[in-house]
Structures are given as C-alpha cells and as structure tokens.
Amino acid sequence: MPTLVDKIWDHHRAATTPGGADLIAIDRIFLHERTGAAALKSMAAAGRRVRDPARVFVGMDHIVDTRPGRSDQTLMPGGQGFISETRAAAKAAGLTIFDVSDPDQGIVHVISPELGIVLPGCTLVAPDSHTCTQGAFGALAWGIGSSEAEHAMVTGTLRLTRPKTMRIRLDGRLAAGVTAKDLALALLARFGAGGGAGHAVEYTGAAVAAMDMEARQTLCNMATEFSAFTGIIAPDEAAYAALAGRRYAPAAFDAPWWQSLHSDADAHFDAELALDAGQVAPMVSWGTSPEHSIAIDAALPAGPARAHDYIGLAAGTPIAGTPIDVAFIGSCTNSRLSDLRRAAALLKGRRIAPGIKKALVVPGSSAVKREAEAEGLHAVFQAAGFEWRESGCSLCFYAGGEGFPPGSRTISSTNRNFEGRQGPGIRTHIASPETVVASALAGVIADPRQIA
Template sequence: MPPPTTLYDKIIDRHRVCALNDVRGPGERLLLYVDRTVLNEYTSPQAFSGLRAAGRTVWRPRAAIGVVDHVNSTAPDRAGPVADADAQQQIDYFARNGRDFRIEMFDVFHPAQGIEHVVLPDLGWVLPGMVFAAGDSHTTTYGAFGSVGFGIGTSDIEHLLATQCLPYTRLKTMRVTVDGAMPIGSTAKDLVMAVIRQIGAAGAHGYALEFAGTAVRALAIEGRMTLCNMAVECGARVALIAPDDTVLAAIAGRPRAPGAAMLERARKAWTELYSDADARFDCEVRLDAATIAPMVTWGTSPDQALPITGTVPDPAALPAPAQADAQRALAYMGLIPGTPLHTIPIDRAFIGSCTNGRLSDLRDAARVLRGRVVAPGVRAMVSPGSSAVRRAAEAEGLDRIFTAAGFEWRQSGCSMCLAMNDDVLAPGERCASSTNRNFEGRQGTGGRTHLMSPAMVAAAAIAGHLADVRAMVP
C-alpha cells in the first residue's frame, strides 16, 4: 500500500518528469511537466524576446492562451488604441508574439477578453489535476478546481514555452480547515481575509495550502476561487481545494470544456483527487466559520485587517515584531489609533479584479445598491472581470442597477487593482476596494486602499465611509 498522500503531492507526483536532487519530500528538486499556461502583455515580452534571440520555438503552442488585461484601459469606449503609447506598444508586441509563435491571443476587442484568471475558468479550460504556471502570482486561483497553479518569473516563462517543463522545488503542506456556517453578510473574501490575519502575511511562505472543512465545501466555485486567489497574500505558493460535484458543474457546458461524455468519464478520476484521510500535513490551521464577520483592512498589508466593527489599532498594543510595520502603515494611511473603522471616509469605490470581479460578486454588490445612490463626493467604478461576465451581467440588468446608483460601468481588465493603466488613485485618495493587495502605491502613488468584499464596497460607496453591509441588507 502506498503511504497516505496529500492532494498537492499526488498532483506533483503525477507531473514529475525526473528528480534533480536526492531529497525526498519538501525541498525535493524535480523537473515538473506543466499542462497549460496563460500569458499577459505585461510579464511575457522578455520571454518571447529570449526565444527569438536563442532561435527557439514554443514547444506546445496550443497549451497557452494570451490575454491582454494589465495595461489596457477599461474606459467604456474601446474604439481605438489606448492613450498610453508605452501600453499600446506592449499590446502590439504581444499580438505579434501570438502571430509569430502560433499562440491564441485575446486582444482588447476579443469577445473573450478579460483578466486572465477570470477568462480561463470562463472558458472551461481549467480542469482538476492539472498543473498551471503563469507570469502572475494569482495563478493560485486555479486551485479552486483542484489544480496546482503558481506564478513564475519571465525567465521561467521562456523556459516553459520552450520545453513545457520547469525545474521545481516541492513545497511543505499546510491545511486550513474551516468548519461551521458562515454568518449572514460574510463571504469568501471575509473568510480568506480572516485566515490571512490569523497566520500573517508570511504565515504560509514555503507551503502549498489546502482549504478544507464544511464551510469551504459549502462555497460556490466563485467563492473557492476567491480563497485560492488570495492565499498568495499569506505567502502560499500553491492553494488547493479538492474537486467535487460543484467543480464538475462549473466546468460543464463551458466553451472549451470537454464534452458531456468525456466529463462523465473523467468524473470518477477527478472526484478521487483528495488528500488521503491519514495524510500528514506539515502545518494545520483551524477556524470557526461562525466567528467570521465582514472584514476590512486598516493598513498596507492584507494581514492588517479587522472586522468592520473594530477600531484602528494602537501599534503599542500589538506584539513587538508588528509595531514598526503598524506605525508605518498608519502614517501612510493617515489614520489615528482608536478611530472606529466604520467612520473612515472614502473618496473612491472600486469593484473588480481577479479576486472579486465575477458575476456572483457583481450580483452581491447590486443587491446592496438597488434603490440607493452613491454618496456625494465618492467616485465609484465597477470593472467586470471579463467581457463574458460583463455580457452576462448586462443580460441580468445589473449594469442598470450600478449606473442608476452612480457607479461607472467599465470594460473588463485589471483596472484599479494595480497602477498599470489609467484607472489609478490620486495621492491621498482613499478607496474601498474589492481587490487583493493594499500595498503602498498599489492603486496609485500615495493612494490608500482598504480591502473588503464587493458587497462591503457597495455599502461604503453609499455611506461615503467604510460601512457594515449587514445594516443595509437584512
């Protein structure tokens, strides 16, 4: 009998080409076969330039899809080139690389365009048991389908395109078990923010993190993607959830998914992809779902978060290692210890990103916004995670709810998640944001970011300050 094995190790073992050292377990160096990748215009140019300089081709062009998402404008009118000449040059070079290396590319006018980690699940291209590697740290998102996904650098992208393999170091394993029922008003975003707050921004460094427990199994596929997406914010290199019927239902019928007969043949193999009952994890973490309230960040790291009912902390009251970081964060954020979080005013509200730009996220926000209007002085924007999500939202009339409330209904892209396009904060502006990172300058030089769920962003936009969504939606 083989020894009990974790889901992560099962997938890695199935993709292991050969050993590169004599270590067994965590720290083992191996050559890993990668099933598929997604490329973007921001992290791939040097990789293609390297291929050209070496006279190499792409080994499996059909195992890659390219998506324009980082630098493009999300302005409602996409009639022509983007205003930024450098951004347009990146987009043009990206298109040329697709033509030259026979890789399918979705430019800003393609009906499937969007944020890469929203587009691939839209297509049904992410399947259980696969390995994905891509030039974006939030490739962990695909763990929601029972796939190993991880971010890589530009030189690794070149190596992957040329060989379909990567040198890889096996990780330690961590299991985060969340049991119980989530309270009304709390979402997957609040759950993962609570995990990050508990274990710290580096708490899962060097680990593949598996989410388990009744609260996790109860989540729809979109919520699972939110968990796995933000696991990287506590240092996890990989995040996973064992696939089940929820995953199979999310794949079925998608444009690039296997047909019904093939899915039925795959069902048994996929639903047997789970950690064995006696598998040993290097670290175990437990949370009670019933204790998780709507969360917001107060600082400049995703672990600097509290329930909305809390107050800005006093750095002197925190453990010694955290005091200096907290002092710097409060100085940057312009906050005073003891301030109730729900009284902090905002200038901007943003809903979107690969973390929370899916159809269910827009529905959650629209339920809060229906019949209400954005507070005076607040500029509110929503950028659907993909063009497919945008069309689906418009078919349901969600765009009309957003615009009636005073939100700008934008095109799809990374948008205000990061300051690589024209959707940026001005210095000193404070934003309620459904994105994944609140680092200094992440949304614009001097911009101040408070992370929260889409419904909480909607509540803040209406109130004009951070607010508890539970007071607005029974």
C-alpha cells in the same frame, strides 16, 4: 498517504535532479501583455520555439484601459507597445490570443475557468502571482516569472522544489453579509501574511464545501497574500459541473484520475490551521499589508508606524465611519458575476453618497460584462452613480495609466493594500464588494449587514 498536492505533483513529475529538485510537466501556460512580449521575444532571439503552442494562451488584461470604447491606445505611456508587441509575438508563435476586442477577453484568472482551460488535477502557470485563484478547481496553479515562462514554453517543464503541505480547516457557516473575501482577510489577520510561506495550502471544511465556485476562487486568490506556494480545493461535483461543456474541457470527467483528486483520509500535512467561519465578521484592511485587517466593528490595533502613517489613522480609531473618496469593485478577486449580483442587490433603488468622487465597476471578463448587462445589473450600478467599465486589471494596480483622484482614500474589492498599489498617494482599504457598496452609499466605511 498522499495529499491532493502530492498526487498532482507525483503525476506530473518527469524526473528528479541530483540536487533533489523535480522537473514538473506543465499542462497549461497563460501569458499576458505586461510580460508576454518580453518572454516570447527573448525565446525567438535565442532561436527557441514553443514546444506545444496548443498549451499556451495569451490574454490582454494588465495594460488595457477599462474605458468604454478602448483600443490599443492606452492612457499608460507606452502601453500600446505592450499590447501590439505581445500580439505580434504570440501570432508568430502560433498561440491562442484573447485580444482586446475579443468576446472572450478578460482577466486571465477569470477567463481560464470560463473557457475550461483550467482543469482539476492539471498544472497551470502564468507570470502573475494570483494564478493560485484557479486552485479552486483542484488544479495545481501558481505564479512564475518571465524566464520561467520561457522555460515552460520551450521544454514543457519547470524545475521545482516540492513545497510543504498545509491544511486549513474552515468549519462552521459564514453568517449573512459575510463572504469568502472576509474569510480570507480573517485568516491573514489571525495568522499573518507569512503564515503559509513555503507551503501549498489545501482549504477544507464545511464552510468551503458550502461555497459556490466563485467564492472558492476568491478564497484561493488570496493564498498568495498568505505567502503560500498556491492554494487548492479538492474538486467536487460543483467543480466538475462548473467546467462541463466549456470549450477546452473534456467531454466527461469520468476517468479514474478525476475521481482520485482528493487527499486521502490519513494523508499527512506538514502544518494544519483552523478557523471557525461562523465567528468571522465583514473585514476591512487598514495598513500596508492584507494582514492589517480588522472586523468592520473593531478599532485599529497598534501596528507598524509606517502602516499608520500611510493610512492616516491612529491606533484605537474605529474603522467604521472613516470617510472615503472612491469605491471600486473589480479585480481577479471579486469581479465575477456572483460578486456583481450581490453588490447590485444592495444598491438597487439607492444612490451613492454625494461626497464620493469616483465609483467604478470593472467586470472580470467580457463574458461577465455581457451576462451582467443581460440581467440589467449595469443599469442598477449606473443609476446608483457607479461607472460601468470594460474588463481589465489596470485599476487594481497602478501601471502609470488609469487612476483615481490624487490623495483619494479608496474602499476596494481588490487583493492588495500595499503603498502605491492603486496609484501614488492613494490609500486603499480592501474589503468585500458588499462592504464597498455599503461604504459608497454611506460615504464612510460601513457595515453591509446594516443595509435593510
């Protein structure tokens, strides 16, 4: 019997090629300004047009500065060209744009659910590996390259080989102070960064069912760090309620198709993994890959020499107590309203340690920023010593513009700790927003469970 991925795949299969690959119909396409202009200009130069402009959306999130009062002019050399050229090409193609100053601007994986662009059972692609975030709503969502984006826009399809399927059962209950981010890092630490290679991963189990939609997005976001084709969670009432009334969502989710979006009870998966969520502690990365992650109360294991050299910590060193210079909350992994609420709750009435050179909060979208400000969360962060920024991706990855003080050790709610990910010479430890806050308060990597 079919899995959820099989059902969506077969529903969207337009044809099968002689070589066995499938042509899959694509429902929604997202572009951003880092690569959008290149794809659209290449199409125009070849005399090709977007088949259905209503299915294509363009966000300004990767190159834009997060400084208050930002404009097209960026700290990144040449960044203004990325923005203006993408805007011009998107307008010429008749596409919907969420521009720099648009009230709906934000990281594409954050604004898509906010607007109801992602829907259960749909296929959604974008030139960004973290597109899998949107699998939290029961969509088949994955990252593509610019040339694939061109093909999808012109033909409405992509040629793909069906991935294998994997079920990851996450049973038990997350303990207080432990989050979906910690669970994702625990999976990577246990099974490795290649653990999901070649597979579409479906997350199931009591721990997943108990998560709110924003936590599910965090979990699915990290599927690409697991080398998976995508991550997906079967939609339930929480998913449908979260999308109800959104601008691009249907008036009702009552068609038989919506009700069929689950793996059958006797569905066959090509691989199965399991983890007891109740045994997971707050996690922190230490090396050059998210799989180099350990519990906050553990010591570094022996690992690749390059990973130890990069992070500047020897095997056997406790991770807790490591001095930090920068604290960062943001990214498509952990910058939604619930992330900011939890972080602010720990910060209220407190002040970051004097040795912290920089502490920043970058909301995931302009809507998240407005909602957080309406609740007074920005005032809590600012009183504690954090900068309150505009929405964007540019401090999650280094594009030559915004950055941190040279040589900084950063505790970050982002998704990657690759060398140079947040700038040349920057050492990044990834963790949950709660661990970022606890560490900023202590001036060293610290356990959020110890904040009274």
